[in-house]
Amino acid sequence: MTNHYFYEGTTGPWELVIGLEVHAQVISQSKLFSGAATAFGAEPNTQVSFVDAAMPGMLPVINKICVEEAVRTGLGINAEINLVSIFDRKNYFYADLPSGYQISQNDRPIVGKGHLDIELEDGTTRRICITRLHLEQDAGKSIHDQHPEKSYIDLNRCGVALMEIVSEPDIRSSEEAAAYVRKLRSIVRCLGTCDGNMDQGSMRVDVNVSVRKPGSSLGTRAEIKNVNSIKFLAQAIDYEAERQVALLEDGGEVLQETRLFDSAKGTTRPMRSKEHAHDYRYFPDPDLPPLVLDAAWVEGIRKTMPELPDAKKARLMKDYELPAYDASIIVAETETAAYFEAAVKALKSRDSKAVKLLANWLIGDLFGALNREDKTLDTCPISEIHLAGLVDQIVEGVISGKIAKDVFVRMWETGKDAASLIEEHGLKQVSDEGAILSIVDKILDENPKMVEEYKSGKDKLFGFFVGQVMKATEGKASPEVVNKLLKEKLG
Amino acid sequence: MTNLAVKPSLKNDLIHLTLAEARRGLEKKNFSAVELTKAYLDSMEEHRHLNAYILETPEQALEGAKECDARLAKGEGRSLEGIPLAMKDLFCTKGIQTTAASHILEGFIPPYESTVSDNLTKAGTITLGKTNMDEFAMGSANITSYFGNVISPWKRADGKDLTPGGSSGGTAAAVAGGLAVAGTGTDTGGSIRQPAAFSGLVGLKPTYGRCSRWGTVAFASSLDQAGPITRDVRDSALMLKVMAGHDSKDATSAHVEVPDFAKALELGVKGLKVGIPKEYHLEGMPEDILNLWDQGKKWLTDAGAELVDISLPHTKYSLPTYYVLAPAEASSNLARYDGVRYGLRVPGRTLDELYENTRSEGFGEEVQRRILIGTYVLSAGYYDAYYLKAQKVRRLVTQDFELAYQKVDVILTPTTPSAAFALDEKPTDPVVMYLNDVLTVPANLAGLPAISVPAGFSKDNLPLGLQLIGPAFDENVLFRTARVLEDAAQFKSFLRGHVS
Numbered sequence: 001m002t003n004h005y006f007y008e009g010t011t012g013p014w015e016l017v018i019g020l021e022v023h024a025q026v027i028s029q030s031k032l033f034s035g036a037a038t039a040f041g042a043e044p045n046t047q048v049s050f051v052d053a054a055m056p057g058m059l060p061v062i063n064k065i066c067v068e069e070a071v072r073t074g075l076g077i078n079a080e081i082n083l084v085s086i087f088d089r090k091n092y093f094y095a096d097l098p099s100g101y102q103i104s105q106n107d108r109p110i111v112g113k114g115h116l117d118i119e120l121e122d123g124t125t126r127r128i129c130i131t132r133l134h135l136e137q138d139a140g141k142s143i144h145d146q147h148p149e150k151s152y153i154d155l156n157r158c159g160v161a162l163m164e165i166v167s168e169p170d171i172r173s174s175e176e177a178a179a180y181v182r183k184l185r186s187i188v189r190c191l192g193t194c195d196g197n198m199d200q201g202s203m204r205v206d207v208n209v210s211v212r213k214p215g216s217s218l219g220t221r222a223e224i225k226n227v228n229s230i231k232f233l234a235q236a237i238d239y240e241a242e243r244q245v246a247l248l249e250d251g252g253e254v255l256q257e258t259r260l261f262d263s264a265k266g267t268t269r270p271m272r273s274k275e276h277a278h279d280y281r282y283f284p285d286p287d288l289p290p291l292v293l294d295a296a297w298v299e300g301i302r303k304t305m306p307e308l309p310d311a312k313k314a315r316l317m318k319d320y321e322l323p324a325y326d327a328s329i330i331v332a333e334t335e336t337a338a339y340f341e342a343a344v345k346a347l348k349s350r351d352s353k354a355v356k357l358l359a360n361w362l363i364g365d366l367f368g369a370l371n372r373e374d375k376t377l378d379t380c381p382i383s384e385i386h387l388a389g390l391v392d393q394i395v396e397g398v399i400s401g402k403i404a405k406d407v408f409v410r411m412w413e414t415g416k417d418a419a420s421l422i423e424e425h426g427l428k429q430v431s432d433e434g435a436i437l438s439i440v441d442k443i444l445d446e447n448p449k450m451v452e453e454y455k456s457g458k459d460k461l462f463g464f465f466v467g468q469v470m471k472a473t474e475g476k477a478s479p480e481v482v483n484k485l486l487k488e489k490l491g
Numbered sequence: 492m493t494n495l496a497v498k499p500s501l502k503n504d505l506i507h508l509t510l511a512e513a514r515r516g517l518e519k520k521n522f523s524a525v526e527l528t529k530a531y532l533d534s535m536e537e538h539r540h541l542n543a544y545i546l547e548t549p550e551q552a553l554e555g556a557k558e559c560d561a562r563l564a565k566g567e568g569r570s571l572e573g574i575p576l577a578m579k580d581l582f583c584t585k586g587i588q589t590t591a592a593s594h595i596l597e598g599f600i601p602p603y604e605s606t607v608s609d610n611l612t613k614a615g616t617i618t619l620g621k622t623n624m625d626e627f628a629m630g631s632a633n634i635t636s637y638f639g640n641v642i643s644p645w646k647r648a649d650g651k652d653l654t655p656g657g658s659s660g661g662t663a664a665a666v667a668g669g670l671a672v673a674g675t676g677t678d679t680g681g682s683i684r685q686p687a688a689f690s691g692l693v694g695l696k697p698t699y700g701r702c703s704r705w706g707t708v709a710f711a712s713s714l715d716q717a718g719p720i721t722r723d724v725r726d727s728a729l730m731l732k733v734m735a736g737h738d739s740k741d742a743t744s745a746h747v748e749v750p751d752f753a754k755a756l757e758l759g760v761k762g763l764k765v766g767i768p769k770e771y772h773l774e775g776m777p778e779d780i781l782n783l784w785d786q787g788k789k790w791l792t793d794a795g796a797e798l799v800d801i802s803l804p805h806t807k808y809s810l811p812t813y814y815v816l817a818p819a820e821a822s823s824n825l826a827r828y829d830g831v832r833y834g835l836r837v838p839g840r841t842l843d844e845l846y847e848n849t850r851s852e853g854f855g856e857e858v859q860r861r862i863l864i865g866t867y868v869l870s871a872g873y874y875d876a877y878y879l880k881a882q883k884v885r886r887l888v889t890q891d892f893e894l895a896y897q898k899v900d901v902i903l904t905p906t907t908p909s910a911a912f913a914l915d916e917k918p919t920d921p922v923v924m925y926l927n928d929v930l931t932v933p934a935n936l937a938g939l940p941a942i943s944v945p946a947g948f949s950k951d952n953l954p955l956g957l958q959l960i961g962p963a964f965d966e967n968v969l970f971r972t973a974r975v976l977e978d979a980a981q982f983k984s985f986l987r988g989h990v991s
Binding site: 050053054055056061062093099151281282286 | 583589591596599601602603605704705706707708709711712713739740741742743819820822823826827829831832833842843846866869870871874878
C-alpha cells in the first residue's frame with residue numbers, strides 16, 4: 001500500500017486524487033420497485049416480477065423499506081436528508097436491462113452532502129467528504145460463456161435496490177481509499193442496511209483516479225471498475241497511479257476512460273467494446289411522483305439509530321481508557337464490537353487494566369487463531385464469556401500470563417472454560433510462600449558456585465535462579481513471589 | 492337517403508340501446524345477456540369491413556354472457572351485469588392477445604389483466620373483442636394501426652370513407668356503428684374526445700389519476716388516462732364509476748373517493764359559471780364549429796348558467812409542448828420492445844442488430860417518428876431547450892386553468908377544429924395532422940377532466956362535439972353540464988336514425 005500522499009516519480013512528487021463510487025445493495029426482502037424477492041444465489045430467473053421483466057403496462061411502486069434504509073445510511077454518514085427527491089430514468093439499451101432504462105436519481109438524490117472520518121495507520125484521522133447518496137435499481141446479469149453464439153440473461157438481480165454513495169475527490173492514497181471503504185462498510189453493517197459482502201457483489205466500488213503535480217489543477221481521470229475486494233482496491237489504485245505517472249512523465253496523456261481491474265495480474269486495462277458513447281437522456285420518471293419524506297418520520301429513524309463505530313470508539317476510549325488503536329480495531333466490525341462488549345460485561349473486574357488485557361487477548365491471540373484456522377467470531381470455539389473468564393484468572397493471579405497462553409490453546413481445542421481447564425491440568429499458579437521457599441532453598445543448595453558468583457557482583461545471574469525455580473514448578477510459581485524470596489535469600 | 496355506411500338490421504333493436512337501457516332490459520328479463528351479446532356478435536360479423544376490432548372474442552363473450560344470465564336469474568346482477576363492451580387493444584387482457592395495434596406486439600398474450608378492464612369485468616361486463624386503434628395510441632385518424640385503418644360508420648354525402656378519429660377509433664366506430672354498447676378508450680392528447688366527437692358519441696377523459704394505468708400499454712405516462720366512450724352522458728357516468736378508483740399498483744393513481752357520478756346528472760346548470768376561453772377561438776376556425784360553440788353557449792344560458800369570458804394565455808403553446816413531452820416519454824416507454832422477451836423478434840448477428848431489425852420492422856412510421864423526436868428532445872445539448880422548456884410551459888398551462896377556476900366552474904369549447912375527414916383526404920404533413928389535437932391537448936397537460944358531447948352537425952352533415960373541461964376530480968360538473976347540452980341538442984345518433 002502506498003502510505004504516502006505523494007507518489008515519487010522521476011520528475012519529482014505526484015499527488016494522487018481519488019474519488020470512490022460505492023454501490024451498496026440494500027438489505028430488503030423485495031426489490032426497489034417490485035415485490036420480487038432479492039435472495040442471493042437463487043436459480044436464474046426465479047425472482048422476477050412482471051415489473052422487473054418490463055412487461056407492457058407494468059408500473060414501478062417504491063418499496064418503503066428501501067427508502068428507510070437509504071435514510072438510515074444517510075444519517076450514518078452524517079449527511080443531509082433531502083425531504084423531496086426525484087427518480088429519473090437513465091436510458092440505454094442492453095439485454096439485461098428489460099425496460100431500456102434504469103430508474104435512478106440524477107439531479108435530486110435522497111441524501112445530500114455528508115462525511116466520514118477515517119483513521120490511518122500512523123494514528124492520524126482524515127475527513128473524507130461525501131457528495132451524495134442516491135437510490136437506484138440494479139441491472140440483471142448477462143452470461144456469455146454458456147453457448148457459442150448466444151448470451152443468457154438472468155433477471156434475478158434486475159431491480160434490486162442499490163445505494164450509490166459518491167465521495168468527493170478527497171482521497172489521496174490507496175491506504176485512505178481502503179480505510180474509507182472499510183469505514184463505510186462498518187457503518188452499513190452496523191446499521192444493517194447492507195451486508196457489505198464485496199465478494200458476492202453486494203458492495204461494489206468504482207474508483208476514479210487521477211494524478212497531478214502538487215498544487216496544480218486536477219488531472220484527467222480514469223474510472224476503474226470490477227474491483228471486488230479492499231485488497232484489490234488498493235492494488236488497482238497503486239497500479240493505476242504508477243501507470244498514469246509513467247505515461248505523463250513519458251510525455252503521454254491520460255485518457256478519460258473506463259478501465260477494468262484484472263485481479264489475476266493486478267493491472268488495469270481499458271474496457272473493450274465501448275464504442276457507444278452513452279447519452280443517457282435522463283429525465284424524471286413520469287411513473288413515480290416525487291419522493292416526499294415527512295421530517296418527523298426521518299427524526300423517528302434518527303432516534304432508532306444504533307451506536308455507530310465512531311461513537312462506540314469514543315465511548316470505549318473514555319469508559320475503559322482503551323488506546324485509540326485498540327478501540328478502532330474493536331469497532332471496525334460490528335461482530336467484533338459485540339463480542340468485545342459481551343466479554344467486558346462478563347469480566348469480574350471491569351477496571352481499565354482488565355479491559356486492556358481483554359482487548360490484547362482479543363486482538364492478539366484470538367484474532368491470530370481465527371486467522372490461522374480461517375474462522376470468524378461466529379464460528380469461534382472460545383465464547384465471549386470464556387475469554388473473559390481467562391482474563392479473570394490472570395487478573396486474580398490464579399495463572400500467569402505465560403500459563404494463560406497454554407490455557408488459551410486448550411480452550412480453543414476443547415471449547416471448555418479456563419477455570420475448569422486450570423483445575424483439570426493443575427495449572428494453578430503457586431503463590432504459597434512456604435512451598436516456593438523450599439524450592440528456592442533447594443535450587444540455591446544445588447548451585448553453590450553460582451551463588452558465590454552472584455554475590456561477587458554478577459547481578460545478571462538473578463535471572464538464572466528465577467528460571468530454575470520456574471522450571472522446577474513447571475511455570476506455576478508466582479513470578480512475584482519467586483522474585484521476592486530470591487531477593488531475600490541472596491541478600 | 493340515409494348517410495349510413497352501416498345499415499342496422501331493423502329486426503335487431505337490441506343494438507340501439509344505451510348501456511342504461513340495456514341494463515334495465517336485462518334486469519326486467521326483456522332479453523338475456525346471451526341474446527344481447529349475440530346481437531352484437533352478429534352485428535360485428537356483418538360490419539367487419541369497418542375493421543373496428545383487431546380481435547373478436549365471441550367464445551369468451553358468450554361464455555361470459557351465460558354467467559351473467561345465471562347471476563341475473565338469481566337476482567345478483569352487478570352494476571354493469573351483461574353489458575357487451577368494446578375493449579381498446581391498449582388494455583392488457585389476461586390470456587387474450589394485446590397488441591397496441593403494433594406489429595411488435597403481435598401475438599403477445601398478457602398473463603395479467605389491466606386494472607381498468609378488471610374493474611369492468613368484475614362489475615359484470617362482457618368483452619366482445621379488442622378494438623383497433625392508432626399504433627401505441629399515436630395518431631388522430633386511426634390510420635397508423637398495423638392492422639389497417641378503421642372506417643367510420645358515418646358517411647358524407649359524397650360517399651367517401653371517413654376516419655372515425657383516433658387513437659381510440661376502433662372503439663368509437665364500434666359504439667357508433669352498433670358493434671358494442673359502449674367501450675373503453677385512452678386519451679393522451681384527445682384520443683377519446685376527438686373520435687367521440689367525430690362519431691357522434693360521448694367521450695370522457697377523466698382527471699389524471701382517476702383511473703389506474705396499471706396494465707395499460709403506456710404511451711406517455713404523465714398524460715395517458717383511460718375513459719369511456721358511450722352513446723350518452725348517463726352511460727359515461729355509469730362506466731366511469733366502475734373504471735375509476737385508487738390502485739396501489741400505480742403510484743400516480745389518486746387517493747380520492749369515487750362519487751356516484753350518476754347522481755350529478757340531473758343537477759342542471761342553474762347558477763353555474765361557464766368560462767369561454769378566447770384563445771380557443773382559433774384563426775380560420777370553420778363557421779360551423781363557431782356556430783355550434785355559440786349554440787352551446789345559448790343552451791347553457793337558457794338553462795340558467797352564466798357565461799364568463801376568460802383567458803388561458805398559454806393555450807397556443809400547448810400543442811408544441813405536448814409534441815415535445817409525449818414523444819419524450821414515449822421514446823423511453825417503448826424502449827422495452829426490444830425483441831428479447833416477448834412479441835416480435837427479428838434476429839441479428841449482434842445484440843444491436845437484433846434491436847435494429849426488430850424495432851425497424853416492428854414499429855410503424857409514426858411510432859418511429861415520435862421515438863426519434865423524443866430521443867432528440869432528451870439528448871444532451873437539447874434537453875434544456877426542449878424537454879425542460881416544455882415542462883415549464885406545462886406548468887404555465889396548468890396555472891392558466893387554476894386561475895380560471897377561481898372564476899368559473901366549468902369551461903366550454905369545441906372539441907375539434909373540424910368534422911371527420913375522408914380517409915383519402917388525410918393530411919400528408921404530420922404537423923397538420925397534429926393540429927387535430929389543438930383543442931384537446933391542454934386538458935391532458937393540466938391533468939384535468941374533459942368530456943366531448945355530440946351537439947350538432949357540420950355543413951357536411953357530420954357529427955360535431957362540444958368539449959367541457961372541469962377542475963381536477965370534478966367530473967360531476969362535467970356530467971351535469973353535459974346532460975344539459977345533450978338534452979338541448981337532441982342529437983340524433985347514427986343508430987337512432989339521423990337522416991341527412
